Amino acid sequence: MTVSRRMLLAAGAATGAGAALSACGSNTGRGDGSGSAGKGPALQQWYHQYGEQGTEQAVQRYAAAYDKARVTVQWRPGNYDQQTAAALLTDSGPDVFEGSPTLDQIRGGQVVDLTDLIEGVKDDFNPAVLAPKTYRGRIWGIPQVIDMQMLFYRKSLLAKAHIDPPTTLDELVDAAKALTSKQVKGLFLGNDGGAGALGGTPLYAAGLELVTEGGKVGFDDPAAARTLGKLHRLYADKSLLLGAPADWSDPSAFLQGLTAMQWTGLWALPQVQKELGDDFGVLPFPKDGSGAPTVPVGAYGAAVSARSKHKDAAKAFVKWLWVDGTADQKDFALSYGFHIPARISLAKQARQLREGAAADAVRFTTEHSFAEPLLWTQASKTAYQDAVNRIIRDGASPDGQLRTVVRKVSAELDRVQR
């Protein structure tokens, strides 16, 4: 009798578990084609969460219009790059995803060679963003749109202080100091003082680079220490806005009048335009010494996972959307957020990019932009960013800090070029 009671319990538990398992079985997240039409293999496509209204509906619309495969779009909020990195290790990851892709993903054979997809139109892709998708002559991601960053400034505040828009780093330092008052700070480079947002930008403005063409450290030069030292002056002068509720990628601090100048992205332009009208201008990061002004650009690339069960179908879909589908590409770049199309021909057609600050942004991008090289891996980035942090905020000696970074980055470059 006792046993029967226990048996009952065990049986109940077993059925419960069974039900739970079968429930799992019916929802694997794969292949139940919501947002897909047509026939053919089931493909998963991943995007990171774009902040702008309508982007998600747009990418779902593109996917639904494809008739050679059933494409399901996953819109992934949170730490997107970490999610894709982890998902690429498993079989349940995406078939098509937007990603850098990183050098280690390429070297590890996690993504598929897409060189043949852009044959014939290769020259139409902006070379600045195509280069970081290229490894040993092969292309591993199709650039989707170009994101760029630049300096926004309030014309009225500069005029009131009788300051011209700065054209050199020294002028920027002086302007930031002159614009700082009890209520308003001169410049906002991010809550960490600029190490994260600026990255390699000051080096390029000084005529240096992160990694040379030959794959060596590009900033083993006294000029690098000189330039980075000037960033510390901004901090020491108390001209920098620090600890703002929203970080540099959001124009809130600039719009709320917490700062007279802010480093942020092209994506913020529509919002700034709406709130400030004509009372703002944009600048590239000013030159230092014998360098030239510069803006950083970047692009997510559409990539195909090597673990995909339908690699050819996935490649065909990428070609359909990101190579042949120029109408959708233009819509994606310009209708929601504000990006520059990765295709030169499309950027030229875009009416929105022909006037005002947007036209300036396009000019900066064509004249003097840089993208982080593929060889500039996360380990190098961390070492460099730590050092710049210490230089800016602790006033650490730029020479000493850079020596350590150069050593670490050389080791990392050796590793990835073995």
Added chain:
Amino acid sequence: MKRSAPDPPTDLLTGREAAAPAGSRRRPALPALRTRGRDALWFWIFVGPFALGLGVFTYIPLAWSVYLSFFDAHNTVTPDHFIGLGNYTSMLRDGAFTGSLTTFAAFCAFIVPATYLLSLALALMVNRLRRAQAFFRSVFFLPAACSYVVAALIWKMSIFNGVRFGLANTVLGWFGADQTAWLSTTSPPWYWLVIVTVRLWLQAGFYMILFLAGLQRISPVLYEAAAVDGARPGWQVFRHITFPQLRATSVAVVLLLVINAFQAFDEFYNLLSDARGYPPYARPPLVYLYFTALGQEQNLGYGSAGAVILALIIAVVTVGQARWFGLGRKED
């Protein structure tokens, strides 16, 4: 169900064995065997799921991590490039990692005594209340129900943000002080104020409850005897009666505090990290390893080596602490 069962354990073990000889005297060996088999079956039914979970989610990953730590495992969990102790030597030579250990030691050395003292003080005060004790107990305990992430975000964005309308800066502004960027200033290191206060606010109430329980277990007879012997109320009574009587509670509280400090991640990560990473200060080892192994770097071998080193340190400290406190020794 017919059998009377006053006490389930006796029913399971002794009751059954007592019943067996009475029922089948001819085959005495079998029922015992069957019983043992059944017991084993039931043992596994009850313990199995837990053991399975522990194995799958704790021991296998643990062993796998140790395995990975001997390989060059970039972006892979099935590496093939064996490098022996390479990850360990470079991790121990990595200034960022050793620096994070120092950071952590300093944090631990401060937060453990600070929380201990604060929660003990709160418990002593609340315990003396004649009225509204339940109210104050709840008030101090409530923060323990708040999540670290939420608290960290409130601290970061509304109390200690760096602009003039942040709570702390507003208050300081009344006295004419300049605005301070609490989390971005490295000299003086104001970020520690933010990190430490959020943890104190979250933790102190919980440990206060433990101390209150301990205080209420102390027999009033001891205090009466002390009063008869002429002990002055206040410090003398606390020093010679209350504090020694709280020994068991104190040991438990300190152990829990140290373990909690080892696990520090949430408030650090949420207070100081941004989209581009984490600054090179106030970076505890877990945060550093998180960025190394699970961030974009995906250097799983290197991160695993760091995790193993950290686990060894934690093991040594915990064992040492248990020895020192005489944990598990019978109280006299």
